[in-house]
Amino acid sequence: FRYTRNLVDNGNGKFNLMILCWGEGHGSSIHDHTDSHCFMKILQGNLKETLFEWPEKKGNGEMIKKSERVLRENQCAYINDSIGLHRVENISHTETAVSLHLYSPPFDSCNTFDQRTGHKHKVTMTFYSQFGERTLC
Amino acid sequence: LPAGLSQWFPALEVLDVSGTGLAEMGAELLSLPCLHTLLAKNNRLGGPGSLPKGLGQAPLARSLRVLNLSGNRFADVPPALLQLRGLRSLSLGGNRLHSIPPDIQELRSLEFLYLGGNFITSIPPELAKLASLKYLVLCDNKIQSIPPQLAQLHSLRSLSLHNNLLTYLPREILNLVHLEELSLRGNPLVVRFVRDLTYNPPSLQELAGRTVKTRNVPYAPSDLPESLVRYLSLASNCPNPKCGGVYFDSCVRQIKFVDFCGKYRLPLMHYLCSPECSSPFSSASQSSTSQSESDSEDEASVAAHRMQKVLLG
Numbered sequence: 001f002r003y004t005r006n007l008v009d010n011g012n013g014k015f016n017l018m019i020l021c022w023g024e025g026h027g028s029s030i031h032d033h034t035d036s037h038c039f040m041k042i043l044q045g046n047l048k049e050t051l052f053e054w055p056e057k058k059g060n061g062e063m064i065k066k067s068e069r070v071l072r073e074n075q076c077a078y079i080n081d082s083i084g085l086h087r088v089e090n091i092s093h094t095e096t097a098v099s100l101h102l103y104s105p106p107f108d109s110c111n112t113f114d115q116r117t118g119h120k121h122k123v124t125m126t127f128y129s130q131f132g133e134r135t136l137c
Numbered sequence: 138l139p140a141g142l143s144q145w146f147p148a149l150e151v152l153d154v155s156g157t158g159l160a161e162m163g164a165e166l167l168s169l170p171c172l173h174t175l176l177a178k179n180n181r182l183g184g185p186g187s188l189p190k191g192l193g194q195a196p197l198a199r200s201l202r203v204l205n206l207s208g209n210r211f212a213d214v215p216p217a218l219l220q221l222r223g224l225r226s227l228s229l230g231g232n233r234l235h236s237i238p239p240d241i242q243e244l245r246s247l248e249f250l251y252l253g254g255n256f257i258t259s260i261p262p263e264l265a266k267l268a269s270l271k272y273l274v275l276c277d278n279k280i281q282s283i284p285p286q287l288a289q290l291h292s293l294r295s296l297s298l299h300n301n302l303l304t305y306l307p308r309e310i311l312n313l314v315h316l317e318e319l320s321l322r323g324n325p326l327v328v329r330f331v332r333d334l335t336y337n338p339p340s341l342q343e344l345a346g347r348t349v350k351t352r353n354v355p356y357a358p359s360d361l362p363e364s365l366v367r368y369l370s371l372a373s374n375c376p377n378p379k380c381g382g383v384y385f386d387s388c389v390r391q392i393k394f395v396d397f398c399g400k401y402r403l404p405l406m407h408y409l410c411s412p413e414c415s416s417p418f419s420s421a422s423q424s425s426t427s428q429s430e431s432d433s434e435d436e437a438s439v440a441a442h443r444m445q446k447v448l449l450g
Contacts, residue, residue, distance in 0.1 A: 001272055001295035001318055024207070024230055025253045025276050025297060027320075093230030093254035093277070094178050094208035115322060 002026055003090075004128035015104035018127070022047065022097040027089030029112040030063065032081050032120075037104050041076045045090060045097030049077060052085045055118025063115050085113060143168035155179050155205070161186035167195040174203040183210030183232065193220030207231050207251065219243045230254050230274070242266035253277050253297065262286035276300050276320065285309040299323045308405040327404045339387035339411075346372065347410075350383045375410040384410040 003026040009017040022045070030052055040047075051066040066084055070091075071077055079086055090097040111120040127135045138154070142165040151174040154162075159180040166172070166189050187209075192198060201221050207230035214229065219240050227244065228251035237252065239261040249272045257278040265286040272295045280301040288309035293316055300323035339347070349356065350372050358366050372383040388410055 024228075024251065025274055027299070091277075093251070116326070 003028065005125065007127045007130040010106060011104075013106070015102055016106035018101050018103075019043070020099045020101060021128075022090035022099070024090065024093050024096060027091075028087055030085050030087045030115055031113070031123075032085050032111045033079060033103070034107040034110045035081055036107050037102075038079050039076065039102040040071075040078075040088075041100045042071050042073050043098040043100055044073060045095045046073070046092065047071050047097050047099055048089050048091050050087045050089075051079075051083070052087070052113070052115075054085060055113065055120075060117060063113060063118050087115075138162055138165040140165060142166075147171075150174065152176070160184065162188060164189050164191075166197060167191060170196040170200060172197055173200055175201060176203075176205045177209070178205050178228070179208035181210060182206060183212060187211070188215050188217040190217070192217040197221070199223045202226065204228070214238050214241070216240070222246065225249065225269075227251070237261055237264060239263035245269070248272065248292075250274065260284055260287065265289040268292060271295070273297070283307055283310070288312040291315065294318070296320070305404040305406045310403075310405065321403070339384075342368070343385045343387050346385050347383055351381065380410060382410040 001023075003020055003022040006019045006021065007016060008019055009015075011017065030050075040049075048068060048070050050068040053064040053066055055063055063085075088099075107125075109122060109124045112123050113120050129135055138159070143149075147169070148171050149169050150171050152169070152172060153174075153176040155176050155178040157180060159177060159182060161184075162177065162182070163186065166175075189195075198220050199222060201224055203226040204218070204221065204224060205226075205228045207228045209229075209232055211229060211232040211234060213234060214237065216238075218227075219238065221244065223246055224244050225246055226249040227247060228249075230251045231254040234252065234255040234257055236257060237260060240263070241261070242263040244267065246269055247267050248269050250267070250270060251272075251274040253274045253276040255278050257275065257280055260275070260280060260283060262284040265284070265288075267290065269292055270290050271292050273290070273293060274297040276297045276299045278301050280298070280303060282303065283298070283306055285307035286309075288307070288311075290313065293313055295318040296313075296316060297318075297320045299320040303321070303324040304327050306321075346369055348354065349369060356366075356369070361369075368385065372385060373388075375382040375384060
C-alpha cells in the first residue's frame with residue numbers, strides 16, 4: 001500500500017543498492033540521509049523531488065521549500081545532508097515508477113520531518129524484499 | 138474495439154487497451170465471459186458510449202474484477218459502471234470527477250478504490266457501506282471534510298487523503314481499527330485549539346425534541362405531524378458518555394488535538410450538545426485542561442498502537 005524498498009546488493013557492507021517501486025500517488029516523507037551519499041536513478045516513470053532547507057533548531061513553522069523538479073526516465077539525482085532534505089513522490093495517478101538508489105555508507109535509520117512544523121522524528125527503514133526474497137517484519 | 142473480438146478470443150481474461158485513444162467501448166465487451174481484468178487508462182473515454190449498454194445484464198457484470206479507467210475524461214461515474222457487482226478494484230484516478238455517486242455502495246465486493254487526482258469536493262456517507270474496502274485513495278482532490286460514517290469501513294487498511302482542503306478530521310477516525318496507513322500532508326489542518334464560538338442557542342423545537350428524547354416521552358406517529366416524527370428520528374447522541382444527551386441542529390463544534398504515535402497532533406472534531414457539556418474524554422467540564430488533553434492522548438495512544446504509519450510529514 002506504499003512504496004517498497006527492495007535491496008539488491010549490499011557491497012560487502014560498503015553500500016546499499018536498492019530498487020524502489022512506487023505505486024500511483026505514492027510519496028515519501030521529508031527525510032535526511034544520515035551523513036551518507038545518496039544517488040538515485042529513474043528506471044521507469046517519473047518522480048518529483050522537492051528539496052527543503054533544514055529547519056531551525058527549535059523549528060516551529062512551515063518548512064521552507066528550496067526547489068522542486070520532476071526527474072524523468074534515466075535521469076540521475078544526488079543528495080547528502082549538506083545539500084538539504086527532500087521528499088520524493090510519484091505524482092502520477094496513472095503510471096507506476098521505479099527508481100534505483102545507491103547509499104554509501106549504508107544506513108538503516110533516518111529522520112523524517114513534519115512539513116508544517118519542522119519537527120523531526122527518527123525512523124528505522126525496512127526492506128520489503130532483500131536479494132529477491134520477501135522480508136517479513 | 139474491433140467487432141468480432143469475442144469470436145476470435147472467447148477465452149480472453151485480461152484486456153489492456155490503455156493509451157490507444159479509445160473514446161468508446163461497445164457491445165464487443167459484453168460477450169467476453171472470462172474477462173476479469175480490463176485496463177483502459179490514458180484514453181479519451183468519458184462521454185456517452187464509454188461503456189456499453191446492457192453492461193449490468195452481461196456476464197461481464199459478474200466476472201470483471203479489475204477495472205482501470207485512470208487518465209481519461211470522466212466528469213461523472215457512469216451508472217453502468219455501478220452494475221459491475223463482482224468488481225474488486227476500480228481506478229478512476231486522473232479524471233474530471235467532481236463528486237462520488239452514493240450508489241457507489243452497489244460495488245459490494247470492492248477492495249481497492251483509487252480516485253486520486255480529480256476535483257472531488259465531498260465524500261458521500263454511502264461510501265462507508267463498502268464493507269470489503271481495504272485501500273482508499275482520495276489524494277489530490279478538493280475535499281473539505283470527511284463524513285464520520287467513514288469510520289464504518291472496518292476493513293480499511295490504507296487511506297490516502299494528502300493534498301486536499303481538510304482542516305480537521307472527525308474523531309470517529311480513531312475507530313478504524315485496521316488502519317495502518319494514513320496520509321494527510323498538504324491539507325490546511327488547523328494547528329490551534331478551536332472552539333466554534335458562534336454557538337446558536339437551541340430553538341424551542343430543539344429544546345422540546347431534546348426533552349422528548351432524553352426523558353423517553355412516549356409518542357406514536359399518530360400523535361405528531363409527520364415532519365416532527367421525522368425530526369425526532371434525527372437526534373444525534375452527544376459523544377460525552379457522562380452526558381447522555383441528544384442534539385438536533387444546535388451543537389457546539391470543538392476541535393481537540395490528539396497525539397498520534399506520540400509525534401503528530403491531529404485535529405479531531407467533536408460535537409457536543411452544549412457549551413456546558415463536558416468534552417468526551419475528560420471528567421472535568423469545559424475547555425482543554427491538561428487533564429482532558431492527557432485523557433484524549435490515552436485514547437489516541439491506544440488507537441495509534443494500531444495505526445502504524447501516519448504519513449503527515
